[in-house]
Amino acid sequence: MQKRVAICAVAQIKNDPNLWYARFQNMLLECFEGIMSQTNVTFDMEKGIRTVITCSDDVWDARTISNNGMTDVVGAHFRGEEKMAQESLNGLGYAMASILSGHDDVVLFMGHMKESQPESRNMCTNLAFDPFYCRPLGMDFVNVNAMQARAYMEKAKITEEHLAKVVVRARKNASKNPFARENDPVSEEDVMKSPLLADPLRQLHYYPSTDWAFGMLLCSEERAKEFTDKPVWITGYASCMDSYFLGDKDLTSNFSLKNATERALKKAGIKDIKKDIQLFELCDHAAYQLPMWAEGIGLVNDGYGGRWVDDGGMDEFNVNVSGGMLNGNPLLLGGAARAIECFYQLRGEAGERQVKGAKRALAQSTYGAAGQHQAVVIFEV
Amino acid sequence: MEYWGVKVSDIFDTMNDRFRPEGAKGVTAKFGYDITGEGKWKIIVSEGLLEVIKTDDISDCVAVMVCDGETFVGINIGKVDAANAFTSGKVKIEGDFGQFGKTAKMFKKYVPKKAAMSTRDYILDMFGTLVSRFQPQNAPQEAVIVYDIGGADGGVWTAYIKDGKCELKEERAEKFTVKLEVQDAKDWVDVMLGKVDAFSLLSAGKAAIVGETQLALKLGEIFKKYQDPMASGTPEQELIVLKKIISVDQKFSTGPVMGKFLNALKEKKILGNKCPKCGRIQLPAREVCAVCRVRVDEWVEVGPKGQVRYMEYVYYASPDPLTGETRETPYGMANILLDGCQGNDTFAHLIRRDQIDRIKGGKDDVSGTRVRPVWNEHRTGSIFDIKYFEIDE
Numbered sequence: 124m125q126k127r128v129a130i131c132a133v134a135q136i137k138n139d140p141n142l143w144y145a146r147f148q149n150m151l152l153e154c155f156e157g158i159m160s161q162t163n164v165t166f167d168m169e170k171g172i173r174t175v176i177t178c179s180d181d182v183w184d185a186r187t188i189s190n191n192g193m194t195d196v197v198g199a200h201f202r203g204e205e206k207m208a209q210e211s212l213n214g215l216g217y218a219m220a221s222i223l224s225g226h227d228d229v230v231l232f233m234g235h236m237k238e239s240q241p242e243s244r245n246m247c248t249n250l251a252f253d254p255f256y257c258r259p260l261g262m263d264f265v266n267v268n269a270m271q272a273r274a275y276m277e278k279a280k281i282t283e284e285h286l287a288k289v290v291v292r293a294r295k296n297a298s299k300n301p302f303a304r305e306n307d308p309v310s311e312e313d314v315m316k317s318p319l320l321a322d323p324l325r326q327l328h329y330y331p332s333t334d335w336a337f338g339m340l341l342c343s344e345e346r347a348k349e350f351t352d353k354p355v356w357i358t359g360y361a362s363c364m365d366s367y368f369l370g371d372k373d374l375t376s377n378f379s380l381k382n383a384t385e386r387a388l389k390k391a392g393i394k395d396i397k398k399d400i401q402l403f404e405l406c407d408h409a410a411y412q413l414p415m416w417a418e419g420i421g422l423v424n425d426g427y428g429g430r431w432v433d434d435g436g437m438d439e440f441n442v443n444v445s446g447g448m449l450n451g452n453p454l455l456l457g458g459a460a461r462a463i464e465c466f467y468q469l470r471g472e473a474g475e476r477q478v479k480g481a482k483r484a485l486a487q488s489t490y491g492a493a494g495q496h497q498a499v500v501i502f503e504v
Numbered sequence: 505m506e507y508w509g510v511k512v513s514d515i516f517d518t519m520n521d522r523f524r525p526e527g528a529k530g531v532t533a534k535f536g537y538d539i540t541g542e543g544k545w546k547i548i549v550s551e552g553l554l555e556v557i558k559t560d561d562i563s564d565c566v567a568v569m570v571c572d573g574e575t576f577v578g579i580n581i582g583k584v585d586a587a588n589a590f591t592s593g594k595v596k597i598e599g600d601f602g603q604f605g606k607t608a609k610m611f612k613k614y615v616p617k618k619a620a621m622s623t624r625d626y627i628l629d630m631f632g633t634l635v636s637r638f639q640p641q642n643a644p645q646e647a648v649i650v651y652d653i654g655g656a657d658g659g660v661w662t663a664y665i666k667d668g669k670c671e672l673k674e675e676r677a678e679k680f681t682v683k684l685e686v687q688d689a690k691d692w693v694d695v696m697l698g699k700v701d702a703f704s705l706l707s708a709g710k711a712a713i714v715g716e717t718q719l720a721l722k723l724g725e726i727f728k729k730y731q732d733p734m735a736s737g738t739p740e741q742e743l744i745v746l747k748k749i750i751s752v753d754q755k756f757s758t759g760p761v762m763g764k765f766l767n768a769l770k771e772k773k774i775l776g777n778k779c780p781k782c783g784r785i786q787l788p789a790r791e792v793c794a795v796c797r798v799r800v801d802e803w804v805e806v807g808p809k810g811q812v813r814y815m816e817y818v819y820y821a822s823p824d825p826l827t828g829e830t831r832e833t834p835y836g837m838a839n840i841l842l843d844g845c846q847g848n849d850t851f852a853h854l855i856r857r858d859q860i861d862r863i864k865g866g867k868d869d870v871s872g873t874r875v876r877p878v879w880n881e882h883r884t885g886s887i888f889d890i891k892y893f894e895i896d897e
Contacts, residue, residue, distance in 0.1 A: 144759070
């Protein structure tokens, strides 16, 4: 097995529909102070933080190189600071790589996204597409996901009832998570009656717009004891990029997720995920994705997602006990939210939703249209 | 004079064709052009109509562009960067700069007309470049190739290849390895430009190969493909530039600190906040001191007077993000050390436009020009609650 990287501490603010009273610097500052108070880490040039990695998206911030405007609240003044404008799990992979490469041994990893700032998140994700072909056709992450949803639902025999079940369960789980967005409870009937965004995706099938920020302190195996008694180890990470244009791929094949999972498991030395991993935090921009990515990582056979939901697979394998993105995390940061849930669970600090005896956890994230870019991280205590 | 093959008059003569009435909406004005050594022009814009006159009388124009012919043509055909020309003083706008800016939207881009090449031009160019296109590594040790191109535009050339060298003579060699006979020079040009397949010429009897056919078939390797000097590589019509405004409405939150700073401006107060550790006063106020990494909670009223430390003259202005209006230039932007602040903790704002020539920046212990804010009567909690700073005299 390769060297391990430790997560020593995590900090976050509560997921919120609209932090109108805060600018994103305020959101980050709380997380920064949370990390500092938990670990006593310093900014000493010899022994402290010299590298800060942040995760954010210029389009959502409506500011070019938006990380430059927040270096003070993440402690990055007169230190190295680099931004990952990608899913936050990729940012975590980047922080891990900085340490494994020997480039640095302590890294502060911070991220923010304020989805309430732009008037329309669909207009933001429309900008992810090329200006000549896909943008004019009106593509955004919702309607493109709907295309994938339709194809996948047919393949895996997923019904409206299945999706409703996934959503209701997410809200229920989230009610036990003190950092989760506070939503009204919904019934399966509410879900099935909620307005269509892009058939078959309904409003309640899709994650609600959310503001959130987080921080994590990572370090090398050797130095972990300086900052915590209970490090959570990253033992495997891999990402895989699929085609940009939807027309180039089989939308239901899960090719890139399978590829990323296989490589991450190999790094972590895991053979059988059902036996060796006790907790799974999977991406759920939309309800159909939960069974689909469960197939992708190998929790369930291809095309059996529907039956898996019926058979209680989500509870059997402790999938998204946090409540997940369906309850509310911002785009880009869902991966970090999942990693943080794994951290709490593996340390036995997940309160009411604690999974007993969890030793290993898997977090997955995706960014881009219809699961284009996939990342998988394995954690262990 | 021609610049890049374009005359100054070409630009003016095509203005009527290039005029975009939608870009001239609401503009009623006369604009002058004084092109050094080339003459003067006046354009009259009124109710979506345009008149272009070559005249020496441009005194009634609201703004006059003054530059030399090369710069003028260069800007119009995209060979000269307008912003650079302006800042370097190669272009001057006399009169109302803001008004003149509106002419930018009134015209479609000038596209220079390309003079067509005749068949004879092509034939001469093809043989003129033959030796430079020679690929010795693909050539036989020794060969003599005769090109017998018929018709009024044709002629006879012989290429002598020997020991990796190629020599071309306008003559008919009697002893040759291969001879190409083409009845019409136009056909040969079409073959060389890839418009017509050589084999179709041969089968139609419009061309013939005498001697070693194998060698004739290898000519495409022995000589690099002829490049049409009239083509730019990619056909221009395939290069599309899409003009789009990307706009997503935003709600920017101030948070409590920037909020308090802006609100104080309503009361004609400039508030900084002071680091409890290093004593630095931050303007604008921020949540933390970046250097000390601590929260900054102590508020201090500073100024409103101060001294200029840094100053710049802006000639090429970004549009006002709130209104989209172009600012009047030149204007002065200054970093002002407000009374009560120290070191580099300066405050950025504008300088009264008619005073910018009189501003001096301070350095070390030498004070810069003393200035005071001019407050707006209607204050809304915006940075423009201060109109600008003016000399405190």
